[in-house]
Every structure is written in C-alpha cells, then in structure tokens.
Amino acid sequence: MSRTRHLSLLTELVNLPTAPFCESRVVEFIRRFIARRPALKFSADRFGNLLVRYNPGRNARLQGRPILFAAHMDHPGFCATKMLDDRHVHADWRGWVMGSYFTNERVQFFTNGRWVPGKIVDVIRQKPISAEQRRAVASARSFGAEAPPAAVIVRVVKPVKPGSPGMWAIRDAVVRGHQLRARMCDDIAGLAGILCMLDELCRGKSRVPCMAFFTRAEEVGFAGALAAVEAKTVPRNAIVVAVECSKAIAGVALGDGPVLRVGDRASVFTPAATAYCQVVAEELAAKDKSFRYQRKLMDGGTCESTAYCHYGYDATGICLPLGNYHNMDTERRKIGPEYIDVRDFENLVKWFVALAASPAKLKFDGSHPGLSKRLDALLKQHRPRLLRTAAQVSGM
Ligand SMILES: [Zn+2]
Incomplete structure (x- = not known):
C-alpha cells in the first residue's frame, strides 16, 4: 500500500468545498474517481446519496454478506441564500457549532470555481418553533453551550451566487509530523479512507465484491441516511460499517x-457486526506490528449507525479520533482547523482493506464471530473441574 498516494488523496479531498445540502464538489470528485476505475460502478438515489459497487466481474467470489462502508459528504457550514447588496450576503448556517464562535469570524464562499473571502458582520438567531426545538436549545444552554445562529450576514469582497457553500476561512490542509490540520476532517477524511480502500481493491484485483455509500446532509441530523433507509437504497443484506471522525474523548x-x-449517545450498535470488525482487527494486528486500533463507546454524539x-x-461504526471537533478550538475559544493523526488514517485504510476481503473467509450468521470459539474452549477446559468439585461445594 502506498502511504504517499493515500495522503495525497486525503489532502485533495479535505480541501474541497462542502456543506449540508451543498455537496456537489464532493460528488463530482467521487464521480471522476469512479470513472477512472472500471471495477467501480455507481448509482445515485433520488435524494442524491451515492451507492458505489466494487465488482470484480467474472472473478467475483463472495461467500457471506457484503460489507458496505458508509461516510457522509458534508461538514457543518454555510449556504449563501441571497445578496443583500453588492458586498453583503445572507447565508444559512447548517450543523452544530456553538453560537459564541460566530462573532466577527472569517468565512469563505466557493463560487464560480474559487473562494471568495468574507467576514461575519451579523448573526440571526434561531427562533425555536416546536416544543422539541425549545427543549434542545434549553438543554444546550444548561451545559453552557449556546445554539448556533440560523443565519449570518457576511461582508464579502465580491458577489456570491445563491447556493454556494461557505466554510470557515482556514487555510488548505498541512501535514506536520503525524498531524494533518485542515478546514475539515469530519467526515471527508472518513470518506477518503473508503476511496483509498477502493483504490487498493482495484489495484490488487481483489475478488471479493463490496460496497460504499456516501450520504448527504448528515450534519443536520443524518437526513441523507434516513431518506436512503426509507427509499431502500441500502441493500438489506449488507453489513453497514459507518465511518466517522469523532471528537476524541477521555480514554481515546x-x-x-x-x-x-461500539455505540453512540443514542444506542449500541449490532454486537455481532462490532465483534466481526474486532476479529478482523485482531487478525491484522497479529500479522502487522504497526497496526493499532482502539475500542470504545463514543457517546459524544449520535451517528448514522x-x-x-x-x-x-x-x-x-469505526471512527478516526478528531481534534478541534467541528472547528471548535476549545482552548482558544475560537474557530480553528480540525486535525487527525495520519497514522490513524493509514491504519483505517489497512483495516478497511482487510474487512473488504474478509466476508469470503468469515461467515457472518448473526452470532459473534471469534467469540464462540473462545467460549467453547473455556467451557471445555473448566467443565471437568466443575463436575469433580460439584459434590463438594453443594454438600451432597
Ligand atoms: Zn460532524
């Protein structure tokens, strides 16, 4: 596997413009990536989510259920709605960033193929309308957080077309030491990990089919994934591995x-699917001393799984530990670049490649793979002593 090739794909992707409901540049990138690789085919559902199939054709060997790797194509950001005069644009805000981070912050809009810089001059507060929204705002305030604004007014250096995505004015990605700092990592680094994996499958002429799924508007409450479930875009027999960049919490x-x-704030994921990923990771760690992984309930937020x-x-779910989650540099209390460790990214790609290759040797029938062998061995080992000592302890 080529680390340099993976890093350049990652860097190119995290520099793209995107925001919830404004993912066209990411879609375009994925389309071009697929067009260059004959083993990859893609289709879009009517909501604009992309399903990619890796199909090695006549050589295909799939014993077991296919793995589907899912990531989202957006990042919390702005969408230009209209020019108020030739230097001021009204833009909606979409996603979660605390309200206190917006004041006087610099942003940029991607319009006519280039970035147009600007500065927030006014914020338009959310007006909670439903009881549920009112409760959400109240609970955010109760732990010191302030809900983000509904919209902002930005002074721009030139006019911006309605529909243009807007992002924080953070420079393009840089890699220093083991750290990649970028305008966004969530979730485009996860998506990049999937594309690197697909590239490896194509190069290595893997014979095991698998799928990738790229959703829209996750940051507003996994809109794309919910619509895809309703439209039955995701094949029922697939084992879904949702890939995220998640706020590094204590212990990670x-x-x-x-x-x-193993789960998020709302639920615990399918235990057998989690166990399956763990078995593959353990096998990989035994063969490759540089491979590392962690296992954790990441309950800092809720994800598509x-x-x-x-x-x-x-x-x-599998996630990359993320610094400055949603661009909130909590030490400086200012907007800053998100960052990940590139060794984690490289291990993510290795893990995906191993997972994609595994259904052929690993039968997935809903039970915990790997676990039954271990439990059977324990029972076999201890049953005789239990029997021998039963009479003693029960006093019979
Ligand atoms: Zn996010």
Missing part, C-alpha cells in the same frame, strides 16, 4: 489507532 488518544465504535440499526440493519 490521537495516534493510538482508529476506534471501533444508530439510524441504520434502528431500521433493522446490521450496523456498526
């Missing part, structure tokens, strides 16, 4: 490997 360290996410599980899919 950047550089210690991607995290097998909860939606997939809730609607009856077998789903689990």
Whole structure:
C-alpha cells in the first residue's frame, strides 16, 4: 500500500468545498474517481446519496454478506441564500457549532470555481418553533453551550451566487509530523479512507465484491441516511460499517489507532457486526506490528449507525479520533482547523482493506464471530473441574 498516494488523496479531498445540502464538489470528485476505475460502478438515489459497487466481474467470489462502508459528504457550514447588496450576503448556517464562535469570524464562499473571502458582520438567531426545538436549545444552554445562529450576514469582497457553500476561512490542509490540520476532517477524511480502500481493491484485483455509500446532509441530523433507509437504497443484506471522525474523548488518544465504535449517545450498535470488525482487527494486528486500533463507546454524539440499526440493519461504526471537533478550538475559544493523526488514517485504510476481503473467509450468521470459539474452549477446559468439585461445594 502506498502511504504517499493515500495522503495525497486525503489532502485533495479535505480541501474541497462542502456543506449540508451543498455537496456537489464532493460528488463530482467521487464521480471522476469512479470513472477512472472500471471495477467501480455507481448509482445515485433520488435524494442524491451515492451507492458505489466494487465488482470484480467474472472473478467475483463472495461467500457471506457484503460489507458496505458508509461516510457522509458534508461538514457543518454555510449556504449563501441571497445578496443583500453588492458586498453583503445572507447565508444559512447548517450543523452544530456553538453560537459564541460566530462573532466577527472569517468565512469563505466557493463560487464560480474559487473562494471568495468574507467576514461575519451579523448573526440571526434561531427562533425555536416546536416544543422539541425549545427543549434542545434549553438543554444546550444548561451545559453552557449556546445554539448556533440560523443565519449570518457576511461582508464579502465580491458577489456570491445563491447556493454556494461557505466554510470557515482556514487555510488548505498541512501535514506536520503525524498531524494533518485542515478546514475539515469530519467526515471527508472518513470518506477518503473508503476511496483509498477502493483504490487498493482495484489495484490488487481483489475478488471479493463490496460496497460504499456516501450520504448527504448528515450534519443536520443524518437526513441523507434516513431518506436512503426509507427509499431502500441500502441493500438489506449488507453489513453497514459507518465511518466517522469523532471528537476524541477521555480514554481515546490521537495516534493510538482508529476506534471501533461500539455505540453512540443514542444506542449500541449490532454486537455481532462490532465483534466481526474486532476479529478482523485482531487478525491484522497479529500479522502487522504497526497496526493499532482502539475500542470504545463514543457517546459524544449520535451517528448514522444508530439510524441504520434502528431500521433493522446490521450496523456498526469505526471512527478516526478528531481534534478541534467541528472547528471548535476549545482552548482558544475560537474557530480553528480540525486535525487527525495520519497514522490513524493509514491504519483505517489497512483495516478497511482487510474487512473488504474478509466476508469470503468469515461467515457472518448473526452470532459473534471469534467469540464462540473462545467460549467453547473455556467451557471445555473448566467443565471437568466443575463436575469433580460439584459434590463438594453443594454438600451432597
Ligand atoms: Zn460532524
């Protein structure tokens, strides 16, 4: 596997413009990526989510259920709605960033193929309308957080077309030491990991088919994934591995490997699917001394796996530990670049390649793979002593 090739794909992707409902540049990138690789085919559902199939044709060998790797194509950001005069644009805000981070912050809009810089001069507060929204705002305030604005007014250096995505004015990605700092990592680094894996499958002429799924508007409440479930875009027999960049919480360290996410704030994922990912990771760790991974309940937020599980899919999650989650540099209390460890990214790609290759040797029937062998061995080992000592302890 080529680390340089993976890093350049990652860097190119995290520099793209995107925002919830404004993912066209990411879609375009994926289309071009697929067009250059004959073993990859893609289709879009009517909501604009992309399903990619890796199909090695006549050589295909799939014993077991196909793996579907899912990531989202958006990042919290702005969408230009209209020019108020030739230097001021009104833009909607979409996603979660605390309200206090917006004041006087610099942003940029991608319009006519280039970035147009600007500065927030006014914020338009959310007006909670439903009881549920009112409760959400109240609960955010109760732990010191302030809900983001509904919209902003930005002074721009030139006019911006309505529909243009807007992002924080953070420079293009840089890699220093083991750290990649970028305008966004969530979730485009996860998506890049899937594309690197697909590239490796094509190069290595893997004979095992698999799928990738790229959703829209996750940051507003996994809109794309919910619509895809309703439209039955995701094949029912697939084992969904949702890939995220997640706020590094206590007990999770950047550089210690991607995290097998057993659940999120809302639910615990399909235990057998999680166990399957763990078995593959353990096999990989035994062969490759540089491979590391972590296992954790990442309950800092809710992710798409909860939606997939809730609607009856077998789903689990893998995530990259993320610094400055949603661009909130909590030390400086200012907007800053998100960052990940590139060793975690490289291990993510290795893990995906191993997972994609595994259904052929690993039969997935809903039981915990790997676990039954271990439990059988324990029973076999201890049963005789239990029998021998039973009479003693029960006093018979
Ligand atoms: Zn996010």
